Amino acid sequence: MSAESTPSRRDKRRRGLKAAAWTAVGIVALGGTGAGYLYVKLNGNIESLDIDQALGADRPEKGDDGSENILVLGSDTRSGDNGKLGGGADGGSARSDAAMIVHVHEGRRKASVVSLPRDTVVDRPECTDTDGGTHPAASGVMFNSAYATGGAACVVKTVESITGLRLDHYLEVDFTGFQKLVDELGGVEVTTSRGIDDPDSHLELEAGTHRLDGRQALGLVRTRHGVGDGSDLGRIQLQQAFVKALVRQAGEVGVFAHPKKLYGLADTATKAVTTDSGLGSVNSLMSFVNGLKDITPANMHMITMPVRYDPANGNRVLVQEAKAEQVWEALRKDDPIPGSVTENTAEGGAKGVVDAA
Structure with a gap:
C-alpha cells in the first residue's frame, strides 16, 4: 500500500466516531423489529428528571444560534456500589465531584468546556427540586x-x-457507571509525567504510559492529594486531560465491526447516566450523541472557571468576576473563550501531569 493510500490516525478516528454514531442509530431503528426488546431494555435503563418543570419560567433565555450548553456532573449519588468506590464511606450520601459546562458551538464541530470547582464560594439561589421541595437561598x-x-x-x-x-x-454520570464504562471500552490510555500516589483515591501510578482500567480511571479523576497543590483545582486538571483521552478512546473502539461490543457499551452507558427529560429516551440520547460525532479532542477547548484562592480559607476559592464574565459572554455569543481569562488565576499546579495525546 502506498503512503498516499495509507489511512492516517485522524482518518481512522473520524471513521470510528461516525461508525459508532451511525451503528447506535441503527440499533435504535430496530426498535420495531425482532431486536425491539433490546431497545426497550436500553430505554428502561435511563433515569431522567423533569428539571424544566422544577425550574419554571424564571431562567435565562434560550440561545437561537444553534449552540447548546450541557451541564455534565460526576457524582456518587446512587447507593450501593458507589459507596465502595473512591474512598466513599458514606455510600448513600449525595455528593458531586466534578461539574463541567460543555458548550457545543454552532455546527457541532467544536466544544468549549468550563470546569466549575466544587469548592467555589457562591451565593446559591432559592430553588425547587424535582420532587417539588423548596430550598431557601444561601450566601457564601x-x-x-x-x-x-x-x-x-x-x-x-x-x-x-x-x-x-x-x-x-443535564447529564449526570455516577461513579459505578463510570468505572464500568471505562472497562467496557477496554481501558483508556494516558501518559503521566511523574508518579502519582494517593491512598485516599486508591491510585498508585509510576511515571510513564498506562492503559487505565475503570478502577484506576476513577482514582485518577478523583485524586487531589497526589498531585499539584492538593486542591480541587489540581484534580480538575487531571479530569480535563482524562476526558480528552476518553473521547479519543471512544473514537478508536471500532464498534461498527463488533455489534456485541456496541450493545455492551450502550447497556453500560444508559445505566450509568441520569439525564434531563429532554434526553430521557434512547432515541433522543442517541440522536444527541450522533450530533457530537465530529468533535475530537483537538477541537475541545477546556478551561477552569477563573478563580482565586480565598484568603480567609485556603480550602476555598472565589470567582474572579470580571474574567468569569468574559467566559460567559463568549459562550452567550457562541464565540471562542479568550485565552487571557486564564492568566493570573488559581490553577492547582497539576497541568501537564497527565497527557492524553
Whole structure:
C-alpha cells in the first residue's frame, strides 16, 4: 500500500466516531423489529428528571444560534456500589465531584468546556427540586452544596444564576457507571509525567504510559492529594486531560465491526447516566450523541472557571468576576473563550501531569 493510500490516525478516528454514531442509530431503528426488546431494555435503563418543570419560567433565555450548553456532573449519588468506590464511606450520601459546562458551538464541530470547582464560594439561589421541595437561598456557601441541598435541579439553578447561561441539557454520570464504562471500552490510555500516589483515591501510578482500567480511571479523576497543590483545582486538571483521552478512546473502539461490543457499551452507558427529560429516551440520547460525532479532542477547548484562592480559607476559592464574565459572554455569543481569562488565576499546579495525546 502506498503512503498516499495509507489511512492516517485522524482518518481512522473520524471513521470510528461516525461508525459508532451511525451503528447506535441503527440499533435504535430496530426498535420495531425482532431486536425491539433490546431497545426497550436500553430505554428502561435511563433515569431522567423533569428539571424544566422544577425550574419554571424564571431562567435565562434560550440561545437561537444553534449552540447548546450541557451541564455534565460526576457524582456518587446512587447507593450501593458507589459507596465502595473512591474512598466513599458514606455510600448513600449525595455528593458531586466534578461539574463541567460543555458548550457545543454552532455546527457541532467544536466544544468549549468550563470546569466549575466544587469548592467555589457562591451565593446559591432559592430553588425547587424535582420532587417539588423548596430550598431557601444561601450566601457564601460551597458550590458543591447545591447538589446536597436540592439535587440536579438546584445545581442547574445555581449554575444558571452564576453564569447567566441557559442550560439546555443535564447529564449526570455516577461513579459505578463510570468505572464500568471505562472497562467496557477496554481501558483508556494516558501518559503521566511523574508518579502519582494517593491512598485516599486508591491510585498508585509510576511515571510513564498506562492503559487505565475503570478502577484506576476513577482514582485518577478523583485524586487531589497526589498531585499539584492538593486542591480541587489540581484534580480538575487531571479530569480535563482524562476526558480528552476518553473521547479519543471512544473514537478508536471500532464498534461498527463488533455489534456485541456496541450493545455492551450502550447497556453500560444508559445505566450509568441520569439525564434531563429532554434526553430521557434512547432515541433522543442517541440522536444527541450522533450530533457530537465530529468533535475530537483537538477541537475541545477546556478551561477552569477563573478563580482565586480565598484568603480567609485556603480550602476555598472565589470567582474572579470580571474574567468569569468574559467566559460567559463568549459562550452567550457562541464565540471562542479568550485565552487571557486564564492568566493570573488559581490553577492547582497539576497541568501537564497527565497527557492524553
